[in-house]
Amino acid sequence: MSDVTAGRRLTILASFHPRHAIDWVRANLFSSVFDSILTIIVLIVAALVLPPLFRWGITHATISGTTRAACTGDGACWTFIRVRFPRFFYGSYPSDQRWRVDVAFVLLIAFCTPVLRDGVRHKWIWLLLLLIVFPAIAAVLLWGGVFGLSYVDTSLWGGLMIDVIASFVTVAGSLPLGILLAFGRRSQLPVIRVLSIGYIEIWRGVPLLTVLFMSAVVVPLFLPTGVSIDRLVRAIAALVLFNAAYMAEVVRGGLQGVQQGQEEAAASLGLHWLYTQALIVLPQALRIIVPGVINTVVDLFKDTTLVTIIGLYDLLGTVEQALKDPAWLGFATEGYVFSALVFFSCCYALSAYGRNMERRLARRQ
């Protein structure tokens, strides 16, 4: 496939000629009077908007120095971001222990790569490693308290680290739960079906914010005396339960996409229902739903910012906290642009991967 693209690119290069460029411009920018007017309007607007933006963000911006006194120009003050950078990523995690977060992050990428890559053999083993072994290692690393690692309380965790952890746990927890719910919704047992439908529709009908609020304020009231659950853990549990309903609908779409004949053939061979679903239907369904799952992952990654409202300090929370620092007042635009850019690059990469996957799936069929 890459050879084909490279070949095509070569022919394009070889056939490049000023005439072709003029033809391209004529066909794509000035094909009619209306088209030409549009092009000219767009170019004028771009000429008005882009240079000031470029001046603000790059040429007139400051990034050196350590205090706000360094920011004298009329451009953006990226110094603020640079000085606060560690905090935006690690929160209040002790600075001499931050290598543990870095190691966990590198491990995450290492464990994810074989799962996300195409054409890796024994993908199931890698998936199980990612879902079981990696979380155990990461928990030991981040929490500590064993193997000579000092204990770091979750109240010190913060920044982008929380967004990534919450997203990972949410995906790992809500996907299996969603699969169960999707089967429940298709079940022939009336009680199971009604319970599953009720669960899915109630969670999908309320805003995530109310669910997070419930985890923060209401859940402690329902716990037996003497039992308390960590705030972050409660919020992540809420995210898992909430997103399981959305995952269930994605999985249901996949289950419906598997031909009925597959199930019938398995049944006529005498395969037990459980094996039919686990070995025949589910693997085919999971292959179909990868793009849908990735869309859900992008959505839930963006939604982890909502924990800011219930008082946890994720990336957005630490940015807002930094904006209130008296020594650095007045850099709201820089702060929000920075956090938007961080989320954008993560989400764009994920959705690009999802689109790529979708294309490959479409070609295979």
Add this chain to the structure above:
Amino acid sequence: MVRKPSSRARIGQWIFLAVVVAVAWFLGSIGAETSVQRHGALGFGFLADPTNFDIPFRLIPWAIGDTYARALLVCVLNTLLASAISIVLATLLGLLVGIMRLSANWLVRNIALGFIELVRNTPQLVQIIFWYVAVLQTLPGPRQSIVLPVGGLLNVRGLYLPSFVGNEFSSTLWPLALLLLLAVPFVWRVPWRRGLPLAARSLFLLPLSVVLFAIGVDHADLPQLRGFNIAGGVQVVPELVALCLGLSVYGSAFIAEIVRAAILSVHKGQREAALSLGLRPRLVLSKIILPQALRVMIPPVTSQYLNIIKSSSLGAAVAYPELYQIFAGTAMMQSNREIESIALLMGVFLSINLIVSAFMNWYNRRVASVGR
């Protein structure tokens, strides 16, 4: 289905139900007990109690000391207002961007693509706060207001729009005009014997309702600078502007992709057949492509509308007094009724969602094309 569930499974489901009920019962009893220890038994009796807080933005009269039930009504209306404005704006912007995405012009097409990618891949909360803090709060003060077309003013205190003062007929004419406006989509489908073309039949209601509205107008009240503040017109608080901007821009990116997919889903042959019959290109779009695309769009657009309604709770981040902001905030702090507040919140959002999706399902069934 291939097979019937075994008797073991059929009994098992009831055991499962029993376990679920038992766990719920256990947790519920703890919750009830906690509630008794703190302030008496669970219940919604507190809704009749007087409140002790102000709601800075409301559509109906409100005074400190009114009941919690009225506070709930004020907040539901605020939520519905923000959602309704955002849904309308998101639909218009989404249609525009979706059609831009299919433009023959390379620049226009790619600007639309860039907009969609940028908006869809940044958290909605960041966008709303960005609009509020980085855009609206950096606007000039009332004295240097930005003047908008048709007499609007924009400054750090919000958006000021001209308002209309009614004369003695307005109390009857204005509701009538609104009724006619709401009737447009319904009359659209009424089969008339003959005569006017389909669109014209319903669209004549639009000018009619405008005329009725205009008869009821005594004079327009334009916002103007008086002293240090703006007088006249309607003030739209910056919190509402930020929330609506955030919700509608975010929603429009998703709607744009739906519009694009729906237009592309109309079979190429339809267009070719219409063109070969000699229909003019503009008529092909409005008579052949869009009516078919519209039907494909309704279910996914419905779920976007529901998303907008649910996301309106993010108004809490900019202190817009909607349901979540008041009932998970001030009202809950004062009444100390966490469990009841969250139940109210979830109940209201669930009911709004159910009503909207029931309406859209009904509408979808009505316009679903016959024999496709």
